[in-house]
Structures are given as structure tokens and as C-alpha cells.
Amino acid sequence: MVVQSTTNYDYTGATAGLMDLLRYLNNYPALGTGIERLANQGHNLLGSELPIEFLKYQVGYQINLIGSYPTDTDVVPSAIFVAAFAVLLFVHLGIFIINCSRHHFFWVSIGWVFYCILRCIGFGLRIPFGKDVTRVPTGIASEVLLILPSIVLVSLNLILAQRIFTWRHPVGGSRKLFWGFMITLYIFVLAIIGMTIACAAIPYIYFLSEGVYSSYKKVVQASAVLILAYSLTAISLIGLAYFFKPTRKDENLYTYQPWWIESFSPFYFVKKGAVYEAEETFMKRNHNHRHAIRVIAATHHHYNMVEGLTNQRGDLSHNWSLGLIAITTLFIFVGSLCRLIVCFQDRYTREQSRLCDPVAMYILWGLLEVIINVLYIVGRVDLRFYRPDILPAKVRAIITAQQSIEQSDASSEFDQYSSEEEISDTESSEGFDLTPNVQKEGFVKNAKELESDDDEEFRF
Template sequence: MDFEDYTATRGMMYLLLAQNNNPALGTGTHILATQSQNLLGGIPDTLLDFNNQYQINLFGNYPVESDKVPSAIFAAAFAVLMVLHIAIFAINASRGHYFWLTLGWIFYCIMRVIGWIVRIYWIPVLYDTTRGISNEVFLILPSIFLTSFNLILAQRIFTWRHPVGGSRRLFWNLMITLYVFVAAIVAITVLASAVPYVNFLSDKNYTRWKKVVEASSILIILYSLTSISLIGLAYFFKPTAKDENLYTYQPWWVESFSPFYFVKPGAKEEAEETFMKRNHNHRHAIRVIAATHHHYNMVEGTTNQRGDLTHNYSLVIIAITTVLLLVGAVLRSIVVFEGNYHYKSGKLCQPVAMYICWGLFEFIINALYIVGRVDLRFYRPDKLPKKVRSIITAEQSVLVSDNEEEEEEYEYETDENYSQQYKESFNDSNDLDFSPPNYHYQTTQPAHPKPKTEKNEEEFHF
């Protein structure tokens, strides 16, 4: 269809736009659909096709009949991943091992399943903006959530390598600020997906909206790099002496990172009970992930029974997942910066690119999480029970009291008297006299002079 020709469909659209103060073409789809139904009793296919072609291009394009099969396949695939995450969490919970980040992946899989199903549900009624906005939100946001989960894993690697810096309030405030900033990006992304479809925008405001979406896509790219950047900082800066001397509380009961390994039932509770007999430093040690190739003071000594729990594969998991997420963010940003109408969209707008990035790549990411057992690799011990944390033990003081000083002086003087009198007795004795020498040394503590008191000692001076 040649849209440069003035047809009846184009004339009908210009009429609808004129009565709405001539907004930018491609905005207010929800309002135009309602007005068309009221005016014509339904939306003709030619009018629907015209509006569809003048919508802003999307990463993955607008769905058609050929999108039903791949969307259904990925919906089923992520449903299987969701079941696996639920099974792992249930088994761990039954053994007292709680890795709460698994709930985040379950929620992520639910969003992915909903996104693919809504895409199928959107095909017969493309003018239904409610389905379109829902599909756009449930396809974009899961990738951002997955990046956030990656950042949490990277943060635990950083704290394990730098327990002093990773536990400081400054570092935590910085990370919380970053998460709040991401929440703002999510809000902007949701609003940007909905505004041009439910409201009319002028050409000037429509251009501003495009700039906001472009800025949001750039921020998502930068956010995708935060996890690998934090890992780089953790290994670029070597641990300090304070890091090496600080006590850390690692889950020593995690003996393997094998795909089919689960911790022993009640192992965590047994470990927590041992802190009833430990000192204050142990009970308030920094909680970090499990590893045997560390060089820090650990609450429970490393044993050969735990095996070689290294984090080389953990770093590989974060690196691979970051790269895969970054590819999807970059490709979507390119589509956003094109800023073309649907009928002028490029090859990156084809559904294949979306199925690879948001389907295949993210399926691989979740498979790495499950097979790599991130619920064991990145598990940080839970906070000790209140009954353990409330125990108060006496602290050893490095200061010497006055009584201790007096006792040390007395012992030193006694030893000197004993040594001196022994020498005198030995020199005065006869060689043939085998009688025991007579020791006469003072065994009473010498008196110490009392401190002088001044007359005005009891007066108050201001």
C-alpha cells in the first residue's frame, strides 16, 4: 500500500486527527480506536492497517499470526524454568537453606510467561492498547530485573573479597542508591511505553518523548555493565590487611557446588547453635559467601572435607550473563534511536532478534543459574537468631589495673631478694658443710605510701 497517496482511509484519519487538535501521527491510538468504533460501528481492516503502519517501531515488531508458535514455545520454556526454580527453593527450604534471591527468579519467570502469552493474545486485536502496553512492559522489565539480580551476585563477590569495604555503610548506601535509581528507570520505561498510546501528543512533545525513551535505553545499557564493573573493582584492588584480619562468617556446611548437591537437613541450625559458646567477635563476624581459597580469618576453620570451593565458575557465570543481557540492551537501544514508523522499520525490528535476545539468551542465563547452583555459590548465611545475638560476653581489656601492677612489682622484688640472698648464702657456706643454707628474705609485700590529699580536695571547681 502506498501511503503517499491520499486515500479514503487517509482522509478518515485526517478527519479524526483534526477534531483532536491535530496531534502527532502515531499517538493517541486508544482514543482513535474508541472514536472509530463509535463513528463506524467497527474498525475496518484498512484503517487498522494504516494506524499500525504509522506506529513507532518496536524491538520485536508488532505481532502477527506467525508469532504464535515461537511465543508459545518460549512461554512453555520459561514455565519449565519457573518449575525448576520452585523445586530448588522448596528442597532448600525443607533443609533450612534459604536463598531468597530464588524467589526473584521465580517472579522473573512468571513475568516472562505472561509476556509471551500476552503477545499471542494481542495478535487478533492490535488496536487494543491495554494488551499492547502489557506486552511491552512484560517483555522489557524482566531483563532489567535479571540485571539487578546479577548485580546482587556481584555485590556478594565484592563483599567476600573485601569484607571491610563491602560491609561499610558508605558502600551499602551507594548500592541502595543505585537500586533506587534503577527503580526510577523502571518507572520511566513503563510510562514511556504507555504515554503515546493512551494520550495525544503534539509533534514537539512526541519528539521529547522519543528523547526520554532514548535516554532510558542508554541508562539500561550502563546498568547492564554495573555487575561486571563491580567484579572488576573487586579484583583490581587487592584486599587490604584489614580485610585479611577481619573475621568472616562463611557457610562452612556447604560442601559442594554440584548441580545435584543439597545441604544436610538442619546443618544451618547446628552451625548457629555453636555460636552460643563463641566470643563476641565470632557472633558479629561479616557474613560472606562460601569458599576455601580465601585468606581471611574465618569463624569455622577450613577443612579438607569441603573440597575446593572456588569462585572461578562464579565469575564466568556473571560474565556470560552480563554479556548476553548487554547484547539485548544494545540492540533494543539501536531500534529506539532509529525512531522510524513501523512501515520504515529496519531488520533489527524483526521478531527474530527479539526471540534470540529475550528468549534464547535469557533461557541460557537461567540454565546457567540452575546448573551452576548459584543458590549455593552465592549463599550468604542468614543473620544469627536473636537468642544468639543477645548473648553478652565479657570483653578482654588490654589495660593493666593498679592491683595488677602492684602484684607484678612485688613478684619482681621477691625474685630479686631470693636471688641475692641465695648468692650470699652460697658464698659464706663451707665446702664440706652440706647443711641447707638459711634463707632470710622478706616475703611480705612492701608498703606503698598513701597518696597525699590536699585540703581543698573535696571542693568543687568550676
């Protein structure tokens, strides 16, 4: 059955009377709530195919949404964006597979693959929902899966910004306090997502009173504010990274950068096995080198970088990296801002503003996010924001001497005793002894016996 929905929400008096009857039978709930149950009751009363007048009334009194409720005219644009995000999905997945074949593991790419899957499903569910608006569960799933991907995109952007912060402030960016704050933020966002899904879906499923319905709408408005603020976290973290200058501890700390990345070109891939070659060099390094802070690659830095086998690479500047995060954050922020405005308008669909037109949604959540993904792919974020993997346990377990600019005590004592001429010439065939004027301490405290009488040097 295909039920044509409409954007003309005018209805007759008879339709209003029938809808009021259904409301009285259900304890007179707030308009716009319990649409799933009303659809089931309508099917029981009027058959499998509901009259268009019924749909005009019910859809017209639903809460306004960005993109509104789809009609049969939404099938083609939704299918176009399903295809677009499917192509982006395979490109992200292809880059990840090629990188893995070269032992270059950039796990954030899996996040973009997951994001594209959500976008494909969200726009894909809009197609059957546009053909039959009585498919309420399909509509709820479509709405949720159109809101959720933008939050996922913000989280992935925040991970990239966190790596820039750690590159500029390796001491602060590697502290447990900083990591604890970031993990707490991600958990808090998960709670916001759960709250948004529940408060957006329940009014469609259950009948609610006016007071309860108003409370649910206020919670959705609050979550929209928090999501808007969350969309700015990535650019805020970068701002903090450059507002506060690196400290002396940052400049003196050893950092481990992926020196084998030679370019950020769209068609460049790292040399196969370069990661393993780099890890093998740490077998001969100082102990503190093996525990250097892992950061992203850059040729312009002011830290003690752990040098590799070669440092012949191009000008790996992060100006483009900062621009990528700034542009993508701006696009996501605009979409979140428009959704926030729609939430606070708090209107019925029949009274919705131009921001609720499907065209606006296709631009904000479709076109702009396609551009974001193209920027990610062409800008090669998998190279720009790659942080070396942690060294293998066998390498980290090796303990070697530390380099020091100070002269050791043993060396100084050796020089002291070798310069003295107070050792007795009364050596026996069994070895030697020290004169009473020389204390048996320090470097020659446990001196071994000489092998023969002819030896004139000490052997230690």
C-alpha cells in the same frame, strides 16, 4: 472477534483520506499517537471489525519497537516461550522450597521466580495482542512486561556481584557508605522504570502534538541509555573488586563463611539442620567471632575465617561464579544495546530495520534469557552466592572474654607479689596483714582473711 494484522503497510488513498479526517477531528495530533482513541473511533464509525486497510495505516505509523507489533504468526513462538519460562519458574521455585526445608534460605531465588512470572505474562499477552492489534491496553502491558524483566535480571546479577565484592573486600563491602550507595542505585533504577513505563505508554493512549511526542521519545531514548549502563554495573563491580587488592584490614578481619556447603554440584543440597548446628557453635566462641562479616563460601581466601565444626569440603572455587556473571551480563547487555539502537533509529513501523523483526526479539529476550536461567540453575547460584543468615539474637547477645596475646596486668602483679618474701610472719588467729613496706594496691588490694592459722597460701 479476531482481527488479522499484517506486515504489509501499503494503503490506498481513500484510507489516507479517512485517517486525515480523524486527525482533523482530534486537533491534528502527531502520527502514531492516540492509537487507543483512534481504535475506539474506528469501531464507532465502521463497526466491531475494522478493515485491514485501517490496520495497515495505523500500525504502519506507530513508533518502531524491538520485536515490532505482533501478528497471528507470533502466537506459536510466544506460546513456546510461555511454556519455557513456566518450566524455569517451577524449577527455581522447587529449588527454593527444597532449600527452605533444609533451612538454607537464599532469597534471591524469589527474585528469579518473580522474573519468570513477568516473562510468562509478557509473552502470554503477546498472543491475544497478535490476534487483535486493536487491543491497545493488552499491547501496552505486553510491551512493558517484555522490557521490565531484563532490568529485574540485571538487578539480581548486581546482588550476586555485590556478594563477591564483599567476599573480597569485607571491610569496604560491609560499610554503611557502600550499602547506602547500592540502595540509592536500586531506588534510582525504580525511578527509571517508572519513567520508561509512563513515557512508553502515554503516546498510545493520548493524542500528542509533534513537539510533545518528540519529547516523550527523547525521554525513552535517555532511559534506554541508562538501562544499557545499568546492565554493566554487575561486571563493573566485580572489576573493581579485583582491580583493587584487599587491604590489611580486609585480611585481618574475621569473616563468617558457610563452611557446611561442601559442593556446588547441580544435585547437591546442604545437610538438613546444618545451619542451626553452625549457629550453636557460636555459643562457645569469642565475642568478636559472633560479629564477623558474613560472606559467601570459598576455600581459597586470605582472611581469618571463623572455623566451624568441620572444614572438609570440596574445592569451592569462584572462577565459575565470575564466569556466570560475565556471560549473563554479556547476554543482557546485547539485548539492551539492540533496544537502544531501535530507540535511536526513531522510525515508523513501516520503515523499521531488521532489528525490529520478531525473530530478533525472540532470540534476545527469549532464547538468550532461557540460557541465562539454565546457567543459574546448573551452576547452583543458590550455593555459590549464599551468605549465612544473621545469627539469632540470643547468640549475638552473649558477651564472652576476648582472646589476647598480651599478658594481663593482674597476672603480672600476681607474679610480682608471689615472688616477694617481705610478708610478715606475725599473723594472728583472725587472719593476716601486710607489712608497711608493701603497698596495699594491685592484685592483693582486697585480699580476704585466711580461713585458719595453718594455711600458708593466700586465698583471693
